[in-house]
Amino acid sequence: MIPRLLTASTSSRVAAASKRCRNATHLPPSHQLLSTISVRPGNIDPIFGVLFLSQSRRRNRLRSSIDGNCCQCSNSKPQPVPYPTQRIFNVSRPLSTSSTREGEEVTESNRAAFRATPVIPSILAYIAKIGVGMRPKKSRPSRRRSTIKGKSGKSHADTFDEMEEKHYFENSETQYRLQRRTTDRPLISKGANGQSAKKSVATKLESENKGAYWLPPPPFSSSVRGENGAHHDNSLKGQRFIRRPVKFLGKAGSLSHELPRESIGLAEIAIAGRSNVGKSTLLNALLYGNTDENLSPRQYQRGGTPDRTKLPKGVKAEASSKPGQTKELSFYQLTADVVTDNDSYDETEKNISGGKMSLLLVDLPGYGFAFAKEERTIEWKNLMHHYLLERRSLKRILLLLDARHGFKKTDFDFLGDLQDGLMAKTEDKKVWSSVCMIMWLLSNPLFTELTCSSTTFSPPKAKRELPPIQIVLTKCDLVQQTDLARRVVIVKKQLSDFLIREPSALPVMLVSARAGVGFNNLRKETPMGGVLELQRELASLVPKPRCHGRKTT
Numbered sequence: 011m012i013p014r015l016l017t018a019s020t021s022s023r024v025a026a027a028s029k030r031c032r033n034a035t036h037l038p039p040s041h042q043l044l045s046t047i048s049v050r051p052g053n054i055d056p057i058f059g060v061l062f063l064s065q066s067r068r069r070n071r072l073r074s075s076i077d078g079n080c081c082q083c084s085n086s087k088p089q090p091v092p093y094p095t096q097r098i099f100n101v102s103r104p105l106s107t108s109s110t111r112e113g114e115e116v117t118e119s120n121r122a123a124f125r126a127t128p129v130i131p132s133i134l135a136y137i138a139k140i141g142v143g144m145r146p147k148k149s150r151p152s153r154r155r156s157t158i159k160g161k162s163g164k165s166h167a168d169t170f171d172e173m174e175e176k177h178y179f180e181n182s183e184t185q186y187r188l189q190r191r192t193t194d195r196p197l198i199s200k201g202a203n204g205q206s207a208k209k210s211v212a213t214k215l216e217s218e219n220k221g222a223y224w225l226p227p228p229p230f231s232s233s234v235r236g237e238n239g240a241h242h243d244n245s246l247k248g249q250r251f252i253r254r255p256v257k258f259l260g261k262a263g264s265l266s267h268e269l270p271r272e273s274i275g276l277a278e279i280a281i282a283g284r285s286n287v288g289k290s291t292l293l294n295a296l297l298y299g300n301t302d303e304n305l306s307p308r309q310y311q312r313g314g315t316p317d318r319t320k321l322p323k324g325v326k327a328e329a330s331s332k333p334g335q336t337k338e339l340s341f342y343q344l345t346a347d348v349v350t351d352n353d354s355y356d357e358t359e360k361n362i363s364g365g366k367m368s369l370l371l372v373d374l375p376g377y378g379f380a381f382a383k384e385e386r387t388i389e390w391k392n393l394m395h396h397y398l399l400e401r402r403s404l405k406r407i408l409l410l411l412d413a414r415h416g417f418k419k420t421d422f423d424f425l426g427d428l429q430d431g432l433m434a435k436t437e438d439k440k441v442w443s444s445v446c447m448i449m450w451l452l453s454n455p456l457f458t459e460l461t462c463s464s465t466t467f468s469p470p471k472a473k474r475e476l477p478p479i480q481i482v483l484t485k486c487d488l489v490q491q492t493d494l495a496r497r498v499v500i501v502k503k504q505l506s507d508f509l510i511r512e513p514s515a516l517p518v519m520l521v522s523a524r525a526g527v528g529f530n531n532l533r534k535e536t537p538m539g540g541v542l543e544l545q546r547e548l549a550s551l552v553p554k555p556r557c558h559g560r561k562t563t
């Protein structure tokens with residue numbers, strides 16, 4: 011037996027081509043194809059070691075498979091990926107057919123590839139508008155640089171590598187000026203007493219903004235602060251939302267631990283992601299907002315943002331720079347009492363006239379590398395999968411990705427495991443329900459009657475799907491805005507390239523849990539972007555109170 015010989019590049023191309031053919035009956039695996047080719051000394055090129063086949067038919071077969079076509083498929087386009095019969099993820103747009111997750115190695119794009127990714131102007135404009143990400147530094151061209159002209163007659167500053175940053179900076183500067191013009195218009199007018207109104211209005215604004223801070227949106231906070239310190243939003247159609255202190259409902263570290271009771275009346279949101287991606291920090295920011303009393307939006311706009319987020323008293327998730335800090339599933343409940351304007355509110359009163367609105371945020375342990383024993387990490391993983399697959403009140407899964415790195419292999423492994431678990435569960439359920447049905451029919455004396463009127467029998471309930479998975483990029487404050495725009499493009503591409511179907515059609519959200527970042531539009535009525543937008547999104551998932559508008563007894 012003469013050993014088979016192929017150059018590495020040829021064999022990998024054949025393997026890639028065989029993977030591209032979706033019709034299993036058409037193309038045998040590449041190794042099968044190659045095993046049919048017998049290698050004779052005459053078939054080996056003495057210099058390159060590449061196969062030369064005497065039979066033209068075999069040569070054509072090999073060539074066609076190397077070119078990426080199945081040897082039996084006549085059309086050159088690869089066949090679409092066969093979709094799973096069950097809906098795995100909630101999607102509302104066409105599924106990706108470009109490649110499967112299986113066998114693909116997820117590689118972190120290198121710096122050159124990352125730089126080569128185009129910056130889409132609309133994404134960049136959005137990022138600039140919401141104010142997340144590092145602003146490009148003001149690159150003032152030195153006098154020398156601006157005066158020295160290149161051969162083409164252009165200044166060297168014009169041919170500078172970071173032209174797009176310069177261009178962007180000009181845009182953001184214009185936006186900033188426009189914003190100032192609309193919000194601070196009185197600043198340029200003169201006061202009645204001849205004194206410049208600029209100073210007085212500025213002082214007034216300063217005092218108003220002093221302590222202006224960012225809280226969860228209604229119903230979990232107010233946009234107006236009452237005289238007695240109570241928070242309520244008067245703009246909401248005769249209703250007030252009184253926020254209660256955050257409640258810690260409990261934690262579970264293994265499958266034997268009991269989870270808090272499920273309830274239809276509350277929205278449950280799980281925060282998942284790799285270890286150290288910022289899950290606990292984001293959870294705290296979602297629960298409490300960013301309440302640095304000394305921080306004013308004006309301070310932020312001048313570029314100085316404090317390093318630490320100052321949170322008020324209350325239960326909080328523990329965050330640490332060490333991966334593996336969170337070792338249990340922890341449940342935090344945010345509740346607001348809905349009070350109609352005519353009613354007096356008593357905090358001790360159990361049955362509030364308008365009812366209650368509750369949001370349950372669940373901090374999950376991270377996957378990937380963690381400072382913990384292996385058995386422990388396996389235990390978390392099992393618990394997490396069990397929770398995500400079984401919990402019925404789960405409304406959304408926030409999948410956090412570090413904005414500096416995007417998707418990593420562990421993230422796809424996590425999604426893949428969820429998908430596998432869901433498939434296995436569906437199969438188990440099908441088998442179990444059919445066994446139950448047969449047993450019941452056999453033991454039932456009315457068996458014959460039932461078979462005649464089979465319409466009375468209701469089939470087993472359809473399988474619950476996973477809730478939508480929302481991709482959230484965290485730590486955006488550590489990334490340049492142009493790089494952030496590139497990251498969004500790459501994450502979207504990775505989603506469509508490596509998953510059979512995308513987790514959901516929800517937009518990729520950009521947040522930073524650091525104080526001052528992501529809320530420079532604080533003074534606008536509708537908050538956009540950052541944690542504020544995420545808070546609004548989550549608040550919109552909270553079901554309306556059932557006893558709305560009437561007194562309960």
Ligand SMILES: Nc1nc2c(ncn2[C@@H]2O[C@H](COP(=O)(O)OP(=O)(O)OP(=O)(O)O)[C@@H](O)[C@H]2O)c(=O)[nH]1
Nearest residue numbers: 285286287288289290291329330334335336376523
């Ligand atoms: N600059 C910056 N740092 C952040 C941000 N969010 C979190 N961090 C930091 O990232 C580190 C990890 O944060 P955690 O919230 O503990 O991360 P985690 O995902 O809960 O980690 P595990 O519990 O170990 O899974 C901490 O040092 C945080 O201060 C952010 O938005 N910006």
Ligand SMILES: [Mg+2]
Nearest residue numbers: 289290335336
């Ligand atoms: Mg944590």
